[in-house]
Amino acid sequence: MRTPLLGRWPAAPHRTPATGFDAFISYSHALDGRLAPTLQRELERFAKPWHRTRSLRVFRDDANLTANAGLWPSIEAALAASRWLILMASPEAAASVWVDREVRWWLANRPADRLLIVLTDGELAWDADSGRFDPDRTTALPPSLRTRLGEEPRWVDLRWLRDAEQVEPANPRLIDCVADLACAVRGVPKDLLVGEHIRQRRRTVRAVVGAVTALVVLAVAAGVAASVAVRQRDNAIRQARLATARALAATAVANIDTHLDVAALLAAEAYRMDQDAQTRSALFQVTAASPYLRRFQPLPATVAALAASGDGRSVFAGSDDGRLLRWDAPPGAGTGPPVGQPTAGTPTGRPAAGATGTPTADAGGASPADAVISVRAADRGITALAADDAGDRVVASDGTKLYVWHPGDPPRAVFAGRVAAVAVSPSGRTAAVVGGQAGDPLILFDPGTGKELRRHRLDAGWAAVGLPDDRTVALADGTGAWARLDAADFARREGSDEQVTPADQYYCCGYSPDTSYFAWAKYGQVWLTAHPAGPDGAGQPRSPAEPAAIPIEEPDRFAVATDGRAVAAAGGEALYAYLTDGGVKRLPGTSGTRAMAFLGTHRLVTATAAGSTLVLWDFDQVSRMLAGPPTDAPDTSNAGPVPQLAVAPDGHRLAVLSEGHLRIEQLDGPARPTEADLDAYSGIPVWLSAERLLVLSDGPPTGWPDRPTWTQPAPPGVRAVGLSPDGGRLVVVTADGGVQWRDPATGTVRWSVPGPGRLPPERRANTAAVSPDGRSAAVVAPDGTVRVVSVGTDDVRQLAGSNARAVGYAGDNLLVGGADGLLAVWRTGREPDRLVGPGAAYTDILAGSPDGLAVRLTGQGTLVFVDVRSGDELGRVALPLPGRSTGLAPWGATGAVADPGGREFVTATDSGEVLRWSVDPADWTRAACDVAGRDLTRADWRLFVGTAAPDELSCPR
CATH class of the missing domain: 3.40.50.10140 (Toll/interleukin-1 receptor homology (TIR) domain)
Known part of the structure; x- marks a missing residue:
């Protein structure tokens, strides 16, 4: 309740105070x-x-x-x-x-x-x-x-x-x-004040109306001018932003082979600024480029020497200014999170070697995941480096002194004298050092205590020393000479002075950590040689291994894996690796290599030519484009039908059918796949729901998981099948090109139209397709024409042209792949909306996604991604060769399909791998940021862009 204002307000006259x-x-x-x-x-x-x-x-x-x-x-x-x-x-x-x-x-x-x-x-x-x-x-x-x-x-x-x-x-x-x-x-008084308030309001209104009337003409004119100016300003800002984004995209693509880290950051920034076809293509290309390159790791020092722990988990570097650094590399491909997702290094479970995890630490502490540990060791640059299997004992030299680095302790000097090479045994209990010249001693010492164990004067100079175990000292030089000494008394067990390398000019040398293998090069070939006493020698003389041809004229850096199954060579801006089980691999993405070392056999770490960045290469990594780790495809021959793929409506399961073998994989979890053998040799799977799968084949219809059967028989030789979004219409294309509308539950035929005749052989994939909405089906007739059938009606339309080989749907776009390599995109009308390609000899593999993307497979195993709405090619990736069978070219035994959400394409190659390719730019952006391992700097921007850098340069993870 409001209490009335009792009594009278004081009647003092009002004067607004000047200062109060x-x-x-x-x-x-x-x-x-x-x-x-x-x-x-x-x-x-x-x-x-x-x-x-x-x-x-x-x-x-x-x-x-x-x-x-x-x-x-x-x-x-x-x-x-x-x-x-x-x-x-x-x-x-x-x-x-x-x-x-x-x-x-x-x-x-x-x-x-x-x-x-x-x-x-x-x-x-x-x-x-x-x-x-x-x-x-x-x-x-x-x-x-x-x-x-x-x-x-x-x-x-x-x-x-x-x-x-x-x-x-x-x-x-x-x-x-x-x-x-x-x-x-x-x-x-209130009545007088209210009256004055009303009068002043009216006076103000009259003044405002007069002012507005006087200014309205000027306002209209100024408004028109201002509107034009604002539009011009906004357009200029948009154009400048677009021009900058496109310049960044072009710069990114231009630097893919030499500065992939900066290229990835520029492409991510370009796509953030403007999401158009050019910036998306640049982001795709940097993500797909150099598939074995796992990531860059910036360092706080310039690297002069590299070594790796025998367990393949830690990398050690010696810098030009006398520092020792340690980086615990991320796990190998297939053991960590899916590529393209945010990743971090893996903790080793060991205490850090004398550092706290910050780049300038010099005291004990635990190593955080993905941290670079840096400690001061010497006053001059590190020239030699070695580590034990666990990475707990590191021996380094600056050429005149020897240093030992223990976990939790700063490095300490244990020897003074000329040092050419160092070694640590796998157990970490013994270390060795040689001076490199005749008369220099071979010294063994305990790296745990720094105590010298024994020394021996050498009559010849040796370029490399190794400790295969705590009982053996291995010596090697750059010509093929080698020796094995007993660590107890330095007695020579075996050896050879035979020259393996040629007498004239050659490029030398790389040694495995225990010197059992060494590599050298001549005439663009790298030779990987095993000493007779090495693991592959069996005590018998062995000739050099078959050389690997690499296009490096003058290689100046080599690295050899401990097991001798991989060698890397670098020279100029070129870097190549040769794996005995994988052949020659080109490794673009950096502008040169200063040092390198293998982590196991299938991973390599290099230091860039500038020496301030480590680069991790993983030969088990298929591509950074993948949305998850690869899985095995069915182990079947590649001479049979193309494997048929189907992704469940919720995107959680994948069905792979090849030569009567059905495999159902869980795409979002570690569950083991479900496998079953069918009665029929070929067939096509279709998901009736997220939990129920139906396989139509030459035999009786098969269901999963409870294997239901139809009350009506299935048509023989099914070529395509599709389900309407509401689940009520199952559309089937038969072997003669006929189209049927069947009840998904019973198989009862509700409508059908006959086909033009027997379709091409089953090995030809994609000769028929059903639209995502189940309202139409496209069929490649035997004469190369394409018939489009409107399901449930008598409307049958024949498209222009007679050289079709494959059909597919990308949303409401019909895709027709021709024998000439062209891809025709149809929506309505008598002519295609656009033609894409050719540019390559394509197979019949063709798949489209709901949001208008398509993939095609070339005869060389390259997967080409296309935006069918614009006709632009986004980029290409190479499928890995299957490693479990031989026979015909595997690309005729490769299938492809898009997931219903449009974020992934899935490919499967018989006896090869099932691969999930992300087409989500958000995944590409994360992959770009992850591979760079850092954010853009203003120095990067000035060097590669040449304009004033924006305030925000962080990579948009």
Whole structure:
């Protein structure tokens, strides 16, 4: 209830003070933080002449106080400069120490009748008998005010106004309440003040209307000019942004082979700036490029030497400025998260070797995942480096001193003298060092204690030393000479002075860590040679291995895997690896190599030519485009039908059918695949739901998981099958090109149209296709024409042209692959909307996704991604050769399909692998950021772009 304003307001004339305030508002910020500014604004504007900024000057702390070291002195000064105190009463104000303090000051220094109460919440209850507020019912007054008033005060009830943002200033209730307060502060009767407020409003309206009328012509003209200017400005900004994005995309593509880390970052930034066909293609290309390149790892120093732990988990580097660094590399392909997802290094479970995980650490601590550990060892550059299998013992040299690095301890010098090569045994209990010249000693010592075990003077200089175990010392040079000594007494067990390398110019040399293998090059060929005493020698002389041809004219860096099954060679900007089980592999993406070492057999780490970045190569990695690790395809011959693939509607399961063998894989979890052998040799799977699969084949229809059968027989030689989104229409294309509409549950034929004749042999894939909505089917007739059948009607349309080999659907686009390699995209009309290609000799493999992407397979095993809406080629990836069978070219035994969500394509090659290719740019962006291992820098931008760098350069992971 609102209490009427009892008595009379003091009739003192109003004069707005020059330096003081007409009123001071005391309120609770917690409750009235939004209402107090509204009350202040309306009081200052009430009955305001149009030419003045305000009619009253009202103090409110948030609006009038500046930053001040003393809060209460500032408030006290404002109280002293104010003529009235307006208390916004509420339970929160009653509990506020600051509100109570302001009221106590006012009652002590100003008359009580100069205090106005605005009730915003709670209750005020006056007890006439006791002449004070009832303490049991009054909840809105601070303690200092409850007993200080001698008569019932006047107040304004604003409890109805709880949300100031929803109340218009013209609301009559608000005007009436503001008038109550304003007439008291200004000392003017309420009726006169309200009348003055109305007159001033009318005068202001007339002035505004006149001004608006005078300015309207200018405003229209200026508005037109401004609109044109804004459009031109916005267009200029868009064009500049588009031009910058396209320049970044072009720069990214240009640097793929030499600076893939920067190229990946530029492509990600280009796509973030503008998502068009060019930036998306650039992002695709950097993600698909150099498939074995796993990631870059920036270092805080320039690398001069590299070594790896025998377990393949840790990489050790020696820098030009005498530091030792350790990086625990991410796990191998197939053992970690899917490629393209955020990744981190793997903890080794071992304490870090003398560092805390920061690039400049020099004390003990544990190594965080993916951290680079850096410690100071020498005053000059590190020239030789070796580590044990576990990475717990590292031996390094700067050419004149030997240093040992233990976990948790700083490196320490254990030997002074000429050092050419060092070695550590797999167990880490023995280390060896040679000087490299005749007369230099061979020294064995305990790397755990640094204590010298024994030494032996060598009559010849040896380029490499190894410790296959703690009992054997292996020596080798660059010509093929080798020796095996007994570590106990240095007795020569076996060896040879036979020269393996040619006498004239050749390029030398790389050694496996135990020197059992060494590599050298001549005439563009790298020779990988095993010493007779090595693991493959069996004590018998062995001629050099068959050389690997590599196009490097003058290789100057070599690395050999411990087991001798891989060798790498670098020279200039070229880098190649040769694997005995994988052949020659080109490794583009960097501008040169300074040092390298193998982690096991299928992983290689190199230091870039500049030496400040490590590069991890993984030969088990198929591509960074993959959405998950590869899985094995059915182990069948590649001379039979193309494997048939189907992804469940929810995208969680994949069915692969090849030569009567059915495999169902879980795409989003570690569950083991389900396998079954069917009665028929060929067939096509179709998912009736996320849980139920039906296989139509030459035999009886087979279901999974409970193997239901139809009450009606299946047509023989099914060539294509599709299910409508509502699950009520199963469309089947028969061996003669006929189209049937069947009941999915019983197989009953509800509608059919005959075909043009026997279709091409079953090995020819994609001779028929069903649209995603189940409303049409396309069939390649024996004469190369394409018939499009409208399911459920008699509408049969023949497309122009007679050289078709394959058909498919990408959303509502019909794709027709021709014998000439062209891809025709049809929607409506008598002519195709566009032609894509050819550019390659394509197989019949063709698949489209719901959002308008397509993949085609070339005769060389290259998967080509195309945006059928624009006709642009996004990029290409190479499918890996199957490793479990031989026979015909495997690409005729490869199938492809898109998942229903349009984020992936799946390919499967008989006796090869099932691969999931991501076509989601968000995955490509994450893969680009992951491979770079860092963010763009302003130095990168200046060097590769040449313009002012933006403020935000972080990679959009």
